[in-house]
Amino acid sequence: MAIFDLFSKRQADAAKSGKSDVYQYATIPSSLRVQVEQIAIESIGLVGSPGDYITGPEDNNCWTSIEKIYLRETGLDAIARGDYAGSRVLTFMRNCTTYQWLDFAELVAVGIDIVGRKNQPYFNQKWNVSITAENAIDEINYRLRQAGVGYQIEGTHLIRVDSQFIHAEIIKPALALLSGRDFEGPRQEFLTAHQHYRAGDHRQAVAMAANSLESTFKAIFERKGWKYNNGSRISDLLKVARANKLWPEYLDASFDQLVATLQSGLPKIRDNDASHGQGAKPKDVPAYIAAYALHLAACKIVFITEAAN
Secondary structure, X not given: XXXXXXXXXXHHHHHHOOOOOOOEOOOOOHHHHHHHHHHHHHHHOOOEXXXXXXXXXXXXHHHHHHHHXXXXXXXXXXXXXXXXXXXXXXXXXXXXXXXXXXXXXXXXHHHHHHHHHHOOHHXXXXXXXXXXXXXXXXXXXXXXXXXXXXXXXXXXXXXXXXXXXXXXXXXXXXXXXXXXXXXXXXHHHHHHHHHHHHOOOHHHHHHHHHHHHHHHHHHHHHHHOOOOOOOOOHHHHHHHHHHOOOOOHHHHHHHHHHHHHHHHOHHHHHHHHOOOOOOOOOOOOOHHHHHXXXXXXXHHHHHHHHHHO
8 A cells, every 4th residue: 555645744744853863662652553453454364254154254364373372472361352363463452552562563574474475366365465565564664663663673573773774774784684594593693682672681682782793703704614713702703804804905904993893892791791690789781782782783794794795
């Protein structure tokens, strides 16, 4: 479905001009809930059909799977009333908490991906699937940005967005570069770091971001046949990369600054705040440090992966 730039939206945008573009994470507006519901129905399909006098009502099995996964993972018996799984899911999403809605938004993304990959004309016609998976995810992300809600869907994962520029220019390219088979480990670690960050577990977000960066180095070394020790620290990995001329020689002088940043930046955060025992008194890693770790890791991943290519 085409996106229209309504007069009221243009007025709201004009009123916000000159102000910093800051996302909020606490509230899912009712209009966004309705928009995502409409997109989900168009891309996953109608929730059910009345069937005939013999079989009776029939559920869309994709909606059934979404409901079952949520019930199992949350330990609930039911979430709402309704004849079909999809109608119960959508009814629940209208009034649930923010984090419950975010859980379902990610499950909806999984459902959209499954229907899109199946590409079964009979299923699409039966349940009136009218838009592609790619277009559905693109519009959900647009609606999230439009509502100023700081989350975006990448693949089938929901990740928190703190800066649209950083997300577009660093985070998204990092995920794209790690999408190859050789980088499954670092990609999963990077996505896990985002999941920890979204859940407020900042210590683990920092640790997993650093792990992802180190794993990216190792994946590149393995692909190129460069020897390294499995227990190598970041400083050792940098030596291997430099010895094998991962980046052009003419960048050596300027790369000293990058080496210093890596050694005193992300690994330092991880060593001080995340990966070692926290002692008797729990350490509290602020959200801004976790965000810095994620962005720094993504920036370095883009750099070294592009250099390797």
